[in-house]
Amino acid sequence: MDILLAKHAGYCYGVNRAIKMTLDASEQRGGPIYTLGPLIHNPQVVDKLTERGIFPVEDIHEVEGGGIIIVRCHGIDPKVILEAKNRGLRVIDATCPYVRKVQNKASLLVKEGYFLVILGERGHPEINGIVACAAGEHIVL
Structure with missing residues (x-):
């Protein structure tokens, strides 16, 4: 093989x-x-x-x-x-700079009044970081 x-x-x-x-x-x-x-x-x-x-x-x-x-x-x-x-x-x-980019975008979107839908594993460190940066209305699916 x-x-x-x-x-x-x-x-x-x-x-x-x-x-x-x-x-x-x-x-x-x-x-x-x-x-x-x-x-x-x-x-x-x-x-x-x-x-x-x-x-x-x-x-x-x-x-x-x-x-x-x-x-x-x-x-x-x-x-x-x-x-x-x-x-x-x-x-x-x-x-990771790519993760940082997502965190920054999540923060910006929430500040602009968007409801954030985050796709990922709830409780995973990367998702937790994004949620923390968003600090607004969101849901994790």
């Missing part, structure tokens, strides 16, 4: 960018770094990052002041970023 690998197989741009940002921060820091949730949906990569001193946490309060926290590819509620900065954490925002 022949197995063909697609020419463009592998991680998307946003994931490659987030991994590079995280590894660069790790090399500069020399100490533990934390990601808010797993950086990407790939347990093998998360394990490799953990071996390098990059640990996923579920809440910014798990990180001591002065620590570095990296926002995962899926993005988060902008209020969480502000709270992290106010707690003295250094925030590296690795939100």
Whole structure:
């Protein structure tokens, strides 16, 4: 049986960018770094990052002041970023630029008075980030 690998197989741009940002921060820091949730949906990569001193946490309060926290590819509620900065954490925002574009558009549409219909898995981090940015009337389907 022949197995063909697609020419463009592998991680998307946003994931490659987030991994590079995280590894660069790790090399500069020399100490533990934390990601808010797993950086990407790939347990093998998360394990490799953990071996390098990059640990996923579920809440910014798990990180001591002065620590570095990296926002995962899926993005988060902008209020969480502000709270992290106010707690003295250094925030590296690795939100995928395409996800950020959707978050910004959701925010704009709600400000213009639109009712937002979001298609996606309720509770998924990316959807949660979009909902938080929309901060208005919406439904998730």
